[in-house]
Amino acid sequence: MQLAEVYEKLEETSKRVTPQREQIIRIFSDHAGQPFSAEEIRNFLRAGFGEVGLATIYRTLELLTDLEVLVRETVGDGRAHYHWPVDEEKKPPVMVCMRCGNQTPIPEERLGNIESWATQSLEFQLVDFELTLYGICRLCHIREQRRRRGHESIS
Ligand SMILES: [Zn+2]
Incomplete structure (x- = not known):
């Protein structure tokens, strides 16, 4: 809760x-x-x-x-x-690849910046947060580049 x-x-x-x-x-x-x-x-x-x-x-x-x-x-x-019951549904902060679905956890220390920015710079009274970054992971990015290069050499 x-x-x-x-x-x-x-x-x-x-x-x-x-x-x-x-x-x-x-x-x-x-x-x-x-x-x-x-x-x-x-x-x-x-x-x-x-x-x-x-x-x-x-x-x-x-x-x-x-x-x-x-x-x-x-x-x-x-x-x-x-x-306090443990909230099973709460998602940990992750980066999600939209190609392969791979999830990479975002380390705690990276979140500190967001927290201090919100609480100190904006005086926002932070209670809780959920964070998910969506994008293309490195492997999928490399794979895509290779495929594109492959096509270029054929044409
Ligand atoms: Zn991927």
């Missing part, structure tokens, strides 16, 4: 996106698939945000579970843990 969808869901149920809620949502979305207890979330918040009471954290976790943003599970110690 994308963060924008979560905020929409909160708005639909007329729940405000308080700074605490936003922080909690972010911790989960940054660690998709990883389960956390309310205590662990409190420690996370304490380190980067500030002291938030366990009752408030529990209420937020239950609210997010009701909204199907988080998944609740009870693990070995009997305490509830929550996690």
Whole structure:
């Protein structure tokens, strides 16, 4: 799920996106698939945000579970843990060849430029992105050139 969808869901149920809620949502979305207890979330918040009471954290976790943003599970110690479901549909950034269909992943460090340009230069509050480059891969390009040269020598 994308963060924008979560905020929409909160708005639909007329729940405000308080700074605490936003922080909690972010911790989960940054660690998709990883389960956390309310205590662990409190420690996370304490380190980067500030002291938030366990009752408030529990209420937020239950609210997010009701909204199907988080998944609740009870693990070995009997305490509830929550996690952000891993989005299987999200496509990793790739370059796709329109001739052979070959897909080449775009390395993370190449994406940093786009992110900093959007967030810093444009002050665009980036939530998520999908990126696919379409074109002709090197091998197909070479093959095409050879074919063209072949035709030229015949004619
Ligand atoms: Zn190709």
